[in-house]
Amino acid sequence: NAGVMQNPRHLVRRRGQEARLRCSPMKGHSHVYWYRQLPEEGLKFMVYLQKENIIDESGMPKERFSAEFPKEGPSILRIQQVVRGDSAAYFCASSLRESYNEQFFGPGTRLTVL
Amino acid sequence: GNSVTQMEGPVTLSEEAFLTINCTYTATGYPSLFWYVQYPGEGLQLLLKATKADDKGSNKGFEATYRKETTSFHLEKGSVQVSDSAVYFCALWGTGGFKTIFGAGTRLFVKA
Numbered sequence: 001n002a003g004v005m006q007n008p009r010h011l012v013r014r015r016g017q018e019a020r021l022r023c024s025p026m027k028g029h030s031h032v033y034w035y036r037q038l039p040e041e042g043l044k045f046m047v048y049l050q051k052e053n054i055i056d057e058s059g060m061p062k063e064r065f066s067a068e069f070p071k072e073g074p075s076i077l078r079i080q081q082v083v084r085g086d087s088a089a090y091f092c093a094s095s096l097r098e099s100y101n102e103q104f105f106g107p108g109t110r111l112t113v114l
Numbered sequence: 115g116n117s118v119t120q121m122e123g124p125v126t127l128s129e130e131a132f133l134t135i136n137c138t139y140t141a142t143g144y145p146s147l148f149w150y151v152q153y154p155g156e157g158l159q160l161l162l163k164a165t166k167a168d169d170k171g172s173n174k175g176f177e178a179t180y181r182k183e184t185t186s187f188h189l190e191k192g193s194v195q196v197s198d199s200a201v202y203f204c205a206l207w208g209t210g211g212f213k214t215i216f217g218a219g220t221r222l223f224v225k226a
Contacts, residue, residue: 033212042118042203043158045213056212091157103214105150107157 004094004106012112013082021077021109025094032075033103034067037089049075082113116141116209120217123201128225133191135220137178137204140185145206147171147180147187152201152219161189161202199224 005024013019025032030051035043048056049069060067064082069075079086089110095103121136139147146165150158162171167182176191187204204217 033214035214035216040219042205042216042218043214044216048212059213105158105160 006106019079023075023092029094033093118217123221135189150203
């Protein structure tokens with residue numbers, strides 16, 4: 001049973017470009033969480049989604065960032081017009097239910113903005 | 115607000131030394147507590163957890179006890195190995211909403 005998959009693992013963008021990060025949850029999981037890890041810091045919650053619904057986006061920056069989890073396909077975290085401060089590792093986690101005890105993390109996408 | 119505070123690193127130990135990484139928390143209600151480990155270039159792996167006061171989580175020789183009276187969840191291991199070199203994160207969940215709150219992480223180096 002494959003774990004949480006994220007791609008790409010590494011992404012390089014120039015300032016002003018768009019970054020699209022993908023997360024495929026574990027099979028059967030319908031709850032997805034995105035976290036951001038800045039260099040030498042812990043993970044910070046960004047958004048929690050269920051299929052086709054955003055449940056909690058209290059950690060998302062108000063501008064340039066958006067997330068979706070369509071009925072079919074992976075969850076997408078989209079960053080428009082990237083800036084150097086967006087350089088970070090972005091982790092996705094998934095769960096079967098709204099319970100932390102089943103939350104599994106992916107390997108992360110490391111975004112570098114030049 | 116809710117928060118997690120970990121001892122600052124890096125922590126450097128010799129192989130077979132005793133490890134303690136302190137973690138304290140501030141939270142309303144009764145959160146679940148976790149320790150995660152992150153090896154270089156990888157994601158987070160759940161190391162151990164405790165869901166109520168006085169519970170002891172343990173895994174791979176690591177253990178931590180949920181102490182409500184001192185709001186602590188210190189990580190310990192009796193004899194570290196070089197392969198334990200990683201960053202360790204303390205975290206809490208269940209204080210309202212769905213977010214997990216992480217500490218800043220403590221980097222551990224173990225020398226042979």
